[in-house]
Amino acid sequence: MEKFYFVMPAYNESANIETTIKQWYPVVERINGMEDCEAVLAIANDGSKDNTYEVMTALKAKGGFDHFEPLTKKNGGHGQTVLHLYRHAIANGADYVFQTDSDGQTDPEEFWQMFEHRHDYDFQIGYRKGRQDGSSRVFVTKTLRLVVWLMFHEWVTDANTPFRLMQRDKLQAIMDVIPEDYDLCNVAIAAIAVKWKYAIKFYEITFKPRQGGVNSINMKRIFKIGWKALGDFRKINANLKNKSPKHD
Numbered sequence: 445m446e447k448f449y450f451v452m453p454a455y456n457e458s459a460n461i462e463t464t465i466k467q468w469y470p471v472v473e474r475i476n477g478m479e480d481c482e483a484v485l486a487i488a489n490d491g492s493k494d495n496t497y498e499v500m501t502a503l504k505a506k507g508g509f510d511h512f513e514p515l516t517k518k519n520g521g522h523g524q525t526v527l528h529l530y531r532h533a534i535a536n537g538a539d540y541v542f543q544t545d546s547d548g549q550t551d552p553e554e555f556w557q558m559f560e561h562r563h564d565y566d567f568q569i570g571y572r573k574g575r576q577d578g579s580s581r582v583f584v585t586k587t588l589r590l591v592v593w594l595m596f597h598e599w600v601t602d603a604n605t606p607f608r609l610m611q612r613d614k615l616q617a618i619m620d621v622i623p624e625d626y627d628l629c630n631v632a633i634a635a636i637a638v639k640w641k642y643a644i645k646f647y648e649i650t651f652k653p654r655q656g657g658v659n660s661i662n663m664k665r666i667f668k669i670g671w672k673a674l675g676d677f678r679k680i681n682a683n684l685k686n687k688s689p690k691h692d
Contacts, residue, residue: 449533453525491519523627566642570607570649603634617690621683640689
């Protein structure tokens, strides 16, 4: 039996969350209808100031979403919530973890190309060639690419893409060298996966404008997170010297 966990962080997403669940849940149901496959959708509310969590629990209570897990936690930021979800998925027996965001910017149909190649690659990661969410975000993506090169000496196409299917054991091995409260966990995971020469494939994906609500990340906060990340990158590099990659 192969178990898939679809995980999404959510912060102040009351305008998007029900639509996003209804877009992605059919993917979960389709997998559950396959022989020797099981899937769960888990969304973690990151201490939202709106009623994101109440919308999730109300939808769950209506019925028809048996494989949906609405979770909630204290606010810690996007990266820390993603790490929380990865730990949750692994603790609950996931063989594969798929992460995307809950703002409706990604296309569920583009998941299936990754599903078909799940046995061929340890990590499958989307890259946003024509992203439609603003020039500031494009600038951040390009800057991160340069920072990853300087810190890890690896060129990663789009290290922070919230659209990735990951094999559990390899994900766990990388998480062992990442600080528990790390803000840019997906960046580090992608960089280390490349550095450790895991089997990786990058796919060009659609990345639409937000479907509703307001983006909680502004440039001031981006620079604050980035400055802290530089120090954490150094810690990760030190950890890497004492850790060997896990290969089958």
